[in-house]
Amino acid sequence: MHAALRAQGATVAVAESLTGGLLAAALVDVPGASATFRGSVTAYATELKASVLGVDEGLLAVHGPVHPVVARQMADGVRRLLGATYGLATTGVAGPEAQDGLPVGTVHVGFAGPGGTQVVSPVLSGQRARIRGTTVTVALELLLDRLASPSRPR
Numbered sequence: 001m002h003a004a005l006r007a008q009g010a011t012v013a014v015a016e017s018l019t020g021g022l023l024a025a026a027l028v029d030v031p032g033a034s035a036t037f038r039g040s041v042t043a044y045a046t047e048l049k050a051s052v053l054g055v056d057e058g059l060l061a062v063h064g065p066v067h068p069v070v071a072r073q074m075a076d077g078v079r080r081l082l083g084a085t086y087g088l089a090t091t092g093v094a095g096p097e098a099q100d101g102l103p104v105g106t107v108h109v110g111f112a113g114p115g116g117t118q119v120v121s122p123v124l125s126g127q128r129a130r131i132r133g134t135t136v137t138v139a140l141e142l143l144l145d146r147l148a149s150p151s152r153p154r
Contacts, residue, residue: 001027001143001147002027002032002036002037004144004147004148005036008085008147010036010086011036011037011038011084011085011086012085012088012143013040013041013078013081013082013084013087014041014078015041015053015074015088015090015110016040016042016043016089016090017042017043017065017074017091017092018093018107019132019139022132022133022136023040023090023135024037024042027140039082041053041078041082046064046065049065049073049074052077053073053077053078053081054073054076055070056069056073059073064102066092066093066100066102066106066108068108068110070091070110071091071119072089074110075089075111076117079112086111086112086113086143086147087110087111087112087113089110089112090107090135090136090139092106092108092131092135093106104131105125105126106123107121107123107131107135108121109138109139111142111143115146118146120138120142122138
C-alpha cells in the first residue's frame with residue numbers, strides 16, 4: 001500500500017467513525033508510513049462529521065451518520081482538511097444493536113481522490129470486532145484498487 005502511494009508521490013488521510021481509529025492504526029503499523037500517511041480524524045460524534053469534516057448538516061439531519069453520501073463527504077473532507085492526495089472514510093453500525101433503524105452490519109466506506117469519489121457498501125455480519133476489522137480490510141482494498149486503476153470509471 002505505502003509502496004504504491006510512494007510510487008505515485010501520493011498521500012492518504014482517513015476519517016473514521018465505525019472503525020474508531022483501527023484504519024489509521026493499520027496504516028501506521030508499517031515502518032515508513034510517515035512518508036505517505038498524513039493523519040486521521042476520528043469523528044465518532046455526529047456533529048463532528050459536520051463541524052470538522054464538512055459533512056452537510058441537512059444530510060445528517062435527514063439520514064443520520066450512516067449513509068453512503070456521508071461516507072463520501074467524510075472522505076472528501078478529510079482529504080481537504082489534511083492536504084492528502086486520497087481520503088478514506090468509514091461509517092456504519094457495528095452493533096450490538098441497530099442504529100437509527102439500520103441493522104448491525106450496515107457499512108459505508110468512502111474514497112476521495114483527484115479522479116473523484118467512490119463509496120462501497122458491503123453488508124457485513126458477525127460480532128462488533130469482526131465488523132470493524134472487516135471494514136478496515138474493505139477500506140484498504142478500496143484504496144489499493146484505486147491506486148492500481150486511478151482512472152477507472154466509478
